[in-house]
Amino acid sequence: MLRFVKTIALGLGLGGLILSGPASAPSVHAQRSRTGIRKPRFVKPSAAVRVITANELAALLKRDGSRPLLVNLWATWCDPCREEFPDLVKIDSDFRAQGLETIAISLDELTELKTGVPSFLRQMKARMPIYLLNVADPEPSIKLVDPQWSGALPGTVLYNGKGEIVFKHFGRFNTTELRTAIETLVGARQ
Secondary structure, three states: OHHHHHOOOOOOOOOOOOOOOOOOOOEEEEEEOOOOOEEEEEEOOOOOEEEEOHHHHHHHHOOOOOOOEEEEEEOOOOHHHHHHHHHHHHHHHHHHHHOOEEEEEEOOOHHHHHOHHHHHHHHHOOOOOEEEEOOOOOHHHHHHHOOOOOOOOOEEEEEOOOOOEEEEEEOOOOHHHHHHHHHHHHHHHO
16 A cells, blocks of 8 residues: 555555544643652644545535635655645634635555654644545546646645635645735635
């Protein structure tokens, strides 16, 4: 499976994706009681990861004429994805109140969903919904996101309220260009 997922980085397509459900069980941190004995306390992960099918992806991408949608496809093993993720988190924070909906779709392997993915999301302080696409054949999902997308990561697509693509970039996005596209879109809605 790893061989197929790594083809994304090479721009050959999404390959065989394995994506999972909840990010992980709450992490355990030690906390000292008044007696000095360390007791575990449970800390909820900052972002839960939910499994979606191709049909659920289609439903997420469907716009009803209201809110624009920013979709980022990424993986923890993808260096450009990791580099741009703090910018994605900041964009989500800056534009959420103006009506922009942001979602991130991780393409990591199942084994990373209990370790690397939740750890990365906590480190990034991600608040947007995070999904994992669980499909046998990735090609239809690739075409759902953008018919011209090869599946290379990272992938960033901005849809207007009608579901039309108004900005897309495959590879590390230019933050200024993406912000300008979002400002134009949310400014046009007001």
